[in-house]
Amino acid sequence: MNVLPAGSVSRWAVIGAAVAALAACGQAGAGGERVCTEIGAPSGLRVAVAPSDAADAASASLRVCWDGTCRDVSLDLAPQSVSVPMGCEGDDPDAVCSASASPDGSKGGFAPVEGLPKQPVRVVFALLDSGGRTILTQDLGVTPEATYPNGEDCPEGGAQAALTVAGGKVTAG
Numbered sequence: 809m810n811v812l813p814a815g816s817v818s819r820w821a822v823i824g825a826a827v828a829a830l831a832a833c834g835q836a837g838a839g840g841e842r843v844c845t846e847i848g849a850p851s852g853l854r855v856a857v858a859p860s861d862a863a864d865a866a867s868a869s870l871r872v873c874w875d876g877t878c879r880d881v882s883l884d885l886a887p888q889s890v891s892v893p894m895g896c897e898g899d900d901p902d903a904v905c906s907a908s909a910s911p912d913g914s915k916g917g918f919a920p921v922e923g924l925p926k927q928p929v930r931v932v933f934a935l936l937d938s939g940g941r942t943i944l945t946q947d948l949g950v951t952p953e954a955t956y957p958n959g960e961d962c963p964e965g966g967a968q969a970a971l972t973v974a975g976g977k978v979t980a981g
């Protein structure tokens with residue numbers, strides 16, 4: 809017969825209760841209901857600058873207008889990277905796989921725009937160098953779309969759109 813030291817029974821009882829509680833949390837939604845977290849997605853515009861246009865680009869300035877109002881936002885551009893697969897430790901579906909981030913010469917960022925609607929907006933976009941001088945400016949129409957950070961069975965997040973700078977032009981999408 810195993811005898812536990814005094815006080816260890818209550819410790820094991822607490823640990824057992826904690827494990828049971830965690831197991832119960834994992835069962836939430838097991839009856840077919842969808843579990844939605846509190847994660848959100850802000851409204852705004854994602855900016856991606858292709859490597860061919862990124863060398864001198866340091867920031868972007870955006871004027872976003874709809875329904876007679878405009879919002880001015882700016883963002884610093886950061887170097888971006890791509891994931892490079894490093895292989896897996898076997899072919900089993902549960903095998904451990906790894907990847908490495910590799911700079912790809914592009915730059916990007918996200919400009920939050922409070923209240924951005926899911927309807928066409930006008931954007932005056934300016935790409936700036938490190939001295940604040942304009943490299944490129946363009947006026948274009950963009951239609952933000954709803955985001956679903958927890959999937960489409962959960963409430964939507966903020967409206968977002970993407971702008972891409974490539975070949976000296978700005979395009980939506």
